[in-house]
Amino acid sequence: MAQKQEPLLIKRYASRRLYNTETSDYVTLDDIAGFVRDGREVQIIDLKSGDDLTRQYLLQIVAEHESRGESVLPVDVLTDLVRAYTTQAQSIVPQFLAASFEMLRDGQSKVMGNLDAMGHPLAKMPGFDAMQAQQEAFMKAMMSSLPGAAPGSDDDEDGDKPEAGSKEELDAIKKQLADLQKKLSGMG
Known part of the structure; x- marks a missing residue:
């Protein structure tokens, strides 16, 4: 190991x-x-x-x-992030971002694994492994920079369990993201 x-x-x-x-x-x-x-x-x-x-x-x-114009984050997302930092209410934004990036990482891993398993020409392309490692590193860096978003943790920053309403909202968001991922998979 x-x-x-x-x-x-x-x-x-x-x-x-x-x-x-x-x-x-x-x-x-x-x-x-x-x-x-x-x-x-x-x-x-x-x-x-x-x-x-x-x-x-x-x-x-x-x-x-x-x-420099290398935009990854849409203005709406940046606006929501600012709101999350400026509101006093318990925000679900960190949990939502953590769940979103987790789903994205899982989806990318599955796509890359499928390309490799199918013997797709992209999998044999020089640098494919490096590209795969780069995507994993990016996702890991994004996840580690989120406040209170430790993988596998249901606790908030104070160590308390989140409110039931926020867990239900997070579950609904996860379901929506899963539906979107299925639609995206269908397009490819």
Whole structure:
């Protein structure tokens, strides 16, 4: 069995420079994005305070891609995210996003597995394995950056069980996503 690789530790100095502890050199946000795309988990720690800054830097990478016109997130989704952060009510957005990405990851794994099993020409294409690993790393990074979205956890950030209404809403959303996934599968 393969052991899980430790996250790449990046230290942020007071000068805001980012230091790769494995290679003993300074790195940029583009370098960090490359590590994540290659399937490597990263952990960014402030050297002085010891605070974990990983989420902040991953969000900054996404924001930079969005600002360069490499849009992945529709405006409606961004608006809903802002609303989720600005409302005092218990939000189901983190659970919804976690469930959505989980379904997307499962769907991608099934499609990639089916292509490979069927001997589809794409599966023999050079870089197919790298593309598959990149998709898995992207999904893992997105899932780990969601607040309160630990895989397999039904607890919220306070450690309490979510309200029954929110679980019912989440189940309804999961069903809708499953229906959409079936429709998308039918199109291919």
